[in-house]
Amino acid sequence: MPTPTTxxxxxxxxxxxxxxxxxxxxxxxxxxxxxxxxxxWPDEGYTKADLLTYYFNISPVMLPHLxxxxxxxxxxxxxxxxxxxxxxxxxxxxxxxxxxYVVPSEEGRPIRxxxxxxxxxxxxxxxxxxxxxxxxxxxxxxxxxxxxAFFDLDPFEPATFDEVKHVALLVKVVLxxxxxxxxxxxxxxxxxxxxxxxxxxxxxxxxxxxxxxxSDLVHAADRSTTTLEWETRKRAGKVFLxxxxxxxxxxxxxxxxxxxxxxxxxxxxxSWDEIDDVHPSRFxxxxxxxxxxxxxxxxxxxxxxxxxxxxxxxxxxxxxPRKARMIRS
Numbered sequence: 001m002p003t004p005t006t007x008x009x010x011x012x013x014x015x016x017x018x019x020x021x022x023x024x025x026x027x028x029x030x031x032x033x034x035x036x037x038x039x040x041w042p043d044e045g046y047t048k049a050d051l052l053t054y055y056f057n058i059s060p061v062m063l064p065h066l067x068x069x070x071x072x073x074x075x076x077x078x079x080x081x082x083x084x085x086x087x088x089x090x091x092x093x094x095x096x097x098x099x100x101y102v103v104p105s106e107e108g109r110p111i112r113x114x115x116x117x118x119x120x121x122x123x124x125x126x127x128x129x130x131x132x133x134x135x136x137x138x139x140x141x142x143x144x145x146x147x148x149a150f151f152d153l154d155p156f157e158p159a160t161f162d163e164v165k166h167v168a169l170l171v172k173v174v175l176x177x178x179x180x181x182x183x184x185x186x187x188x189x190x191x192x193x194x195x196x197x198x199x200x201x202x203x204x205x206x207x208x209x210x211x212x213x214x215s216d217l218v219h220a221a222d223r224s225t226t227t228l229e230w231e232t233r234k235r236a237g238k239v240f241l242x243x244x245x246x247x248x249x250x251x252x253x254x255x256x257x258x259x260x261x262x263x264x265x266x267x268x269x270x271s272w273d274e275i276d277d278v279h280p281s282r283f284x285x286x287x288x289x290x291x292x293x294x295x296x297x298x299x300x301x302x303x304x305x306x307x308x309x310x311x312x313x314x315x316x317x318x319x320x321p322r323k324a325r326m327i328r329s
Contacts, residue, residue, distance in 0.1 A: 004037040005049045010289050013053040026056070026120035029097070033127050040079035040131065041264050046285060048079075054258060054285050055126050059119040061292055062133075062256040064303035066122075069135035070101045070113030070143070072251045077129035080260035090114045091128070098124060101141050105249070131260045134251040139200075143248050148302055149207045149310070151194040151215065152242040152252065154187075156227075156235040163225055164192050165275055167239045170218045170226075172272060178214075178313040183302050186280045188259035188267035193252060195299070199307035205321035207246045210310050213317040215241040230325065247324040255299045258285060269299030 003015055015024040015033065022033040036049040055062075073087040088111045090100050099115040113136070116122050125133070137146035151171050153164050168184055171194050175182045183195045198207070218241060219226045227238040245252065253259060253267045261280075268283035268291065283291060313319070 003049050003053070004047050005053050006045050006047060007050050007053070007286050009053045009057050011057055013049065013056050015049075024052070024056075024123060026123055027118055029120040031120060031123055031127070033123070038079065040076075041262075042079070042081055043262065044264060046264050050264075050285060051131060051258065052123060052126050054288070055122050056119055057289060058256050058292075059122045061297050062254065063117065063119075063122070064297075064300060065255045066115070066133060066135055067117050067303075068101075068115065068139040070103055070111075070115055070140075071125065072134045072136070073114065073125070073128065073130055074132050074134055075129045076131050076260060080131060080264070084260075088113060095124070103136075103141055103143050131258055133254040133257045135254050136249065136251050137246070138248075144203050145200045146198065146204060146207055146246065147200055147307065148198055149196045149211050149246060150252075151211060152191065152245045153193070154191045154240040154242055156232075156238060156240060159225075159237050159239055161190065161192075161279055163239055164190070165278070167218065167222070167226055167241070168192055168194060168275065170221055171214065174214050174217055178316060180308055180310075180313060181301065182272075183269065183299050184272065184275070185255055185267055185269040185299060186265075186278065186283060188253055188257065188265045188280060188283070189261050190280065193267075195302045197302050197305055197307045199309050202310050204247050205323060206310070206314065206319070208243055208322040208324065209319040210314055210317065211246050212243045212322050213319040215243050217317075243322070244325045255297075255302070256288070269297065269302075270295070271298045 015022050022036050024031050024033050038048045040048050040051055076084040090112050101113050102110045105111050139147055153167050155164050180196050185193055219228050227235045227240050229235050255269050257267050259265050264285035265280050266283050266288050270278050
């Protein structure tokens, strides 16, 4: 029986149906998969088989951004328009060949997070109904020292992506003057993240101090476009610089992660000289592989380094540690 995909991918998912179940081969492992024909994007008709096949194909490019990183699972078993739930602890039926990391939590009980390091691991997570991959900011069990600082640019209507790009370039001006390399990516939805690879020596309080000091300068340069307001209702029409996302336990969609958005868009890295032509709608489950073939992975330095010291920037900015805002559910 043919795989129920609707998109033409570089390589078909190596899967076959035996009785009522589908089985995929990835490396040395055979995985049982479920509900391949289930429609995950109703308007486009993309299926769970499309989702799995996308990740099977993108995994060589995406894995450097996921290796050794604990994952928060956002499970969407009924697709992009269905409900969802978050899961931090690895499910009880997790096989022993799946990587996990035990990380202390503020609640006192350690969390056993899933992680991935090969295509079989990726497929196992996606089969749970995970459209997105949400890695933590640190590597391994040490979640006190993030491997990057980042600027999360989140537009609030009627602010547009053009305004996001304008703010991103303001951030870049400051980072360039501080002598720091930075790497942008679309969020896959309406925003953008700008990543600054670090050497792993500073904790979250100091990273927030650095990001906050830069964000203060950007906001001072353009108060009509940017906002630092904590209350959502006060952000209308502006691009929010979310300093607080630099905290332990927080996560964002990984580079190349699909999003449960119209068109099955993907969070996509790009180089600064491409910014004029970038829009989130350009990068989707159908266009990503041509994109990677043409551009490679502009984000690889975020995953592989070299990391950078913040010492000189912190001194120049006279940045002070900042405590994280408490997020209430």
